[in-house]
Amino acid sequence: MGKMNRKTRVALISVASNSLLVIMKILAGILSGSISIVSEAMHSGMDLVASLIAFIAVRTSSKPADKEHPYGHGKLENISGLAEGVLIFVAAGMIIYEAGKKIMHPVELEQAFVAIAVMVLSGIVNFFVSRKLHKVATEEESQALEADSLHLKTDVYTSLGVGVGVLLVKLTGIAILDPIVAILVAILIIKEAWHLSKGAFEFLIDVKLSDEEEAEVIKVIERHKDSFIDYHKLKTRKAGSMKHIDFHITVPEQLPVGEAHKIIGNIKKDMNENLLNTRVSIHIDPYVTQQGKEER
Template sequence: MVSSNRKVKVAALSIVSNTTLIILKVVAGLLSGSVSIVSEAIHSGMDLVASIIAFLSVRVSSRPADEEHPYGHGKIENISGLAEGLLIFIAAFLIIKESVIKLSHPAEIEETGMAIVAMFISAVVNIIVSRILYKVAKEEDSLALEADALHLKTDVYTSLGVGIGLVLIKFTGISILDPIVAIAVACLIVKEAWHLCKSALNPLLDTRLSNEEEQEIKEVIEIYKTEVINFHKLKTRKSGNIRHIDFHMTVNEALTAKDSHKLIKKIEKDLEEKIKNIHVTVHIDHN
């Protein structure tokens, strides 16, 4: 429960920071007439929606398994991550669309000073919040928080890019740099969105654990080679932050049912020390 509360709190922090930055960017965009800042406001709007999705998903994913969901609710975080990735794609499309219009009908940028300050404030805030999100995401193995952190990370890049672009416009007077920078920002966003969607989709398809994790499982079982004659049908998958491990093992015929049960408990304990957040199912075959 403590872990769940921690995830919910940092997800709420993301909502607050995104809301504040949207207001800042909208004001700066309207005063300056900069399409790149308006694009950043759109991006932050998508970030806010993503933060709300992450907030709701971490609350649901922490619920214990029940009759309808015997494997728990962890995959809601993968669905959340996929939805957030799609939102980034939409944001990139809107930015490119607005930028193409500005390339066809260029306009002078006003109030660049305030616009530049707004972008760099946004970058600093998002660096701080994204680091907090990443830290908790890694410690709690939360894809929803990791996806939210990725949103803010792309916002750091885009805010810095727009800020630098506005500095160049201020000193060169070349206003067409504004939509060009916005399009470059959108391309970066698309790249990040692709990686996020891929990471979120794999667990939904019940992709097995990594080679390293499966090797660790095999090494633990092999410790008990005097009792375990062989093991087979190893299947692994991940649901949220829970790793499900399922395998059959043939045990020495001298072992009683009680001894076999104790052996399973030992193997489970050793696996838990090697790999965190696991659920182990062992099928015993007597030789």
């Protein structure tokens, strides 16, 4: 299958797993009365919304450029990442609010071992789904899927942390440990949300490619340095998984148009073979000799 189908398929896996885990955690929270488990259900609920956003983003962002969107739809993935980050902030705020109420009015836990089993199962499921998402996100350079994988990776730690918290409450009888663990979960979630939002926002304001990616771009250009006099005005940016690379090359003033076109074609071909998802724009500048300047 093509890239689009692969990205969509793995996004659907995330939607399905999050749907199942939300139901399981809600039931476990109701049975146990644990605010930390209810907070985890809320977290997974936000993860479910985020995975739906990621699913829509990867479907739409892969559409080819059209008259209304001549540079393609790639930035929808960046918008998706930013939206997911905001959702996580909201989830964290709700968790802290509910945990604060439970600190003031602690509740004894029931059906604790059922709740612990659900948390452990949740951690295991999200561990494998997160790894699959991360693998595809890396190979396809999808920010939407990368954001979704980070959600689930955090959910692994928070689920296991909540399970440990519930176990500690049953072993020690200290009910206040449950909301305290919930607040620690919220702090982890806030940290995750900050990194997601920051990364997505940077691409929305056209931050340059990473130093490693730009070094690879320069390496490709340098391989063709015998075909032109120099290159300059290199600019890069990223929209979703698509890397946009723009620069100028200087060629002899009398170089035939066909030869100049061939040089550009060779550079673009090399760039596309060495960097995934690239759109290259090269401007030709004529090199005018001192004699040519005098003649003018």
